[in-house]
Every structure is written in structure tokens, then in C-alpha cells.
Amino acid sequence: MYADVPTTRRGAVAVVARPPGITGQPLATQGQxxxxxxVEHMIGQARGAGLAAVRVVAHPPAEDFYRxxxxxxxxxxxxxxxxITWERPALQFAHR
Known part of the structure; x- marks a missing residue:
């Protein structure tokens, strides 16, 4: 998941370790x-850094998830x- 903010500050969110209890292939972890x-952690980190919003550039099939x-x-x-030969949706999350 890559995210940027509507300013010049940018960041990225990545899973670098498999959480405890998660086994199998990545698709097997869907729905958990x-x-x-x-996403909630990313938004919380952005809020803590004083950012008003986060913009996520998504893979098209993931757009409904982010919505x-x-x-x-x-x-x-x-x-x-x-x-990347396709357009990607850009979604914004404003802090609640």
C-alpha cells in the first residue's frame, strides 16, 4: 500500500513481517x-504527524475496499x- 499526502510529505506503508497467527498465501488472509x-494505522500515524489527510493510490480492484x-x-x-500500464484510482482519507 503506497500513500502520499496532499503536501510535499510522502510515505509508504508496508508489511515487513507476517503477523502472528497468519499462515498460508496472501489471498488466504483476506477477510481477517x-x-x-x-489503513487505520496509516491514518493514525498521519494524524499523529499533524497531517490533515492521506491520499492512497490504489490498484483498481482494491478501490471498493478503500471506499x-x-x-x-x-x-x-x-x-x-x-x-504500470493502467490508470489507478486516487482516494483521499480525511481524518475524522
Whole structure:
């Protein structure tokens, strides 16, 4: 998950270790609340850093997931060939 903020400050969120109790392939972990936890943690960290909002550039199939968590689509990000050849939705999370 990559996120940036509407200022010049940027950051990234990454899972660097497998949480306890999580086994199997990544798709086998869907529905366990891990993605929700990561988004909520990212927003909390941004809030703690004094940022008003977080912008997430998502893979298109993940857009509905981010919307369910409160993300609001604010446009799209152009392709970045050669690796990314499709537009990606940009969603903003304002702190509650």
C-alpha cells in the first residue's frame, strides 16, 4: 500500500513481517481485518504527524475496499510504463 499526502510529505506503508497467527498465501488472509488494520494505522500515524489527510493510490480492484473504509475518490493517476500500464484510482482519507 503506497500513500502520499496532499503536501510535499510522502510515505509508504508496508508489511515487513507476517503477523502472528497468519499462515498460508496472501489471498488466504483476506477477510481477517489485516487490510483494515493497516489503513487505520496509516491514518493514525498521519494524524499523529499533524497531517490533515492521506491520499492512497490504489490498484483498481482494491478501490471498493478503500471506499468501504471511508476513502473518497479524488481522481486517477496516469499509467507509469513499463510496469504500470493502467490508470489507478486516487482516494483521499480525511481524518475524522
Amino acid at each position: 481485518g489485516i487490510g483494515r488494520y493497516l 468501504r473504509l471511508g476513502g473518497v475518490r479524488g481522481g486517477t493517476v496516469a499509467p507509469a510504463p513499463p510496469k
